[in-house]
Amino acid sequence: AQSVAQPEDQVNVAEGNPLTVKCTYSVSGNPYLFWYVQYPNRGLQFLLKYITGDNLVKGSYGFEAEFNKSQTSFHLKKPSALVSDSALYFCAVRSSGSNYQLIWGAGTKLIIKP
């Protein structure tokens, strides 16, 4: 069965420090991987995606993610965190052989402290 795991419910980082939000996946075919961010009481916004090619993907707001096929991971990273990065982050995956549906992680709450 296809699945996505975000092992941390919450991540706390001091402003200016690097941040990592973890995501691992399980799919039967080639994975298409996505990160979305949700600010309080709002819809989700697309951050970045990996379809094929370079394993390091750059996205919006200075975020990047690294696809690691051997570890089946797609961790979200940022070199220097901002207080405004505080939000709920979702990882999602779809396999190349499936239909329109994305499989979503449970979300990780990122808190950046000044």
Add this chain to the structure above:
Amino acid sequence: SQTIHQWPATLVQPVGSPLSLECTVEGTSNPNLYWYRQAAGRGLQLLFYSVGIGQISSEVPQNLSASRPQDRQFILSSKKLLLSDSGFYLCAWSPLQGSLATNEKLFFGSGTQLSVL
């Protein structure tokens, strides 16, 4: 540019009352449309998706139904709300044309917070 409108932003309804949430997309044609529910600010549950007018796929058996009367209009309904229907409902769209993989990006509405009392 494309925009998605979802309303109302908040709704308080008594148990047993009907529900109608509306979502419209502008600036694109023949989009894939989705209804998601998010419980307690966490994981997303896909409720319905539609690839065309009158074509609705249901992912979770429940008290809700969806309809797509027009190309860019998606409606979530219930005849009688239950307490368990409370949650944050999100409408989303994705482009249909081109590769499904490269156009997988979802665009979300701002959501409706539904409280059933």
